[in-house]
Amino acid sequence: MACALRHFRLPGSCTLVTKLLRAIKPTVLIGTSGVGKQFTKEVVEAMAALNEKPLIMALSNPTSQAECTAEEAYTWSEGRAIFASGSPFDPFEYDGKVFVPGQANNAYIFPGFGLGVIISGAIRVHDDMLLAASEALALQVTEEHYEKGLIYPPFSDIRKISANIAAKVAAKAYELGLASHLPQPKDLVKYAESCMYSPKYRTYR
Template sequence: MSDVNERPVIFALSNPTSKAECTAYQAYKWSQEKAVFASGSPFDTVKLNNKEFHPGKGNNAYVFPGMGLGVIIANAAIIPNELFLTAAKTLAELVSDKNLEDGALYPPLNEIRAISLEIALAVGEKAYELGVAKNKKPKNLRQTIKDYMYNPNY
């Protein structure tokens, strides 16, 4: 992969971890540290040649919470493919150059609440734009979504 791609994207998505197509360490080492990696199971940070790589975990935790929240807030009558495309594009826009430099295909999972908010906002906006929303659009869609999000603090 790294012979024909400047930054090969490696998806080792098989579960459990013991069945993964390769480990994060192998992907970074075999690609001379050029790989961008995502797996279906968690892998620890990899250290090679005094550099840290942070493997991404590619699963539905990134798209589905924000997707569902955007659909619920808009009360979408249907869920057309455009809403899923909007969610995917929004997630892609949230991937920073630093994430890619660190060898990760996604932002850190510990940022999932902020990621879900941005995806929900984009999906909600798209639902209103497409005319599939049954709820009246709030004046401040972002704040409405933030207020609706579950807060685990007691």
């Protein structure tokens, strides 16, 4: 939900959104409008008043079109927001604590999911395989990540993340009887890692 009416220059639209927030009492605010600055100070403060840890997801790309910045989300919520964005934002310090904004990007899922389909030889994709990929990603978020305000594991670990997702997707394909590569490898994580492409090249003189 966002102040989408602002695009049409109608007065009082953000006030309307805050009234809706107070009536609905959501715990999560997701922005996919493609229009920047839709999560205003008034909107974020309303979310913070309703929730101890409001989840603010400003997913529009690029950063100039994000519904709010990480700095705005943390500042307007007095450091209580859990923030994720479609494009990366730099870490931000508020009241002596450094927050590391999470990036909600489909690159977390698709490479590992595709690899899981390939290594299992799945004859088709089942909804439960998509759910397995999502659960595998969630399992890689630690308490340490939560303390930093992250709801996704660091993108710097993407190869490890993708291997674990691939293993869970492949395991689900075998469980559902959709896998054609038999027998099932004993260690699907290691097998997924062995099937990954490594961009390493020989040095020629």
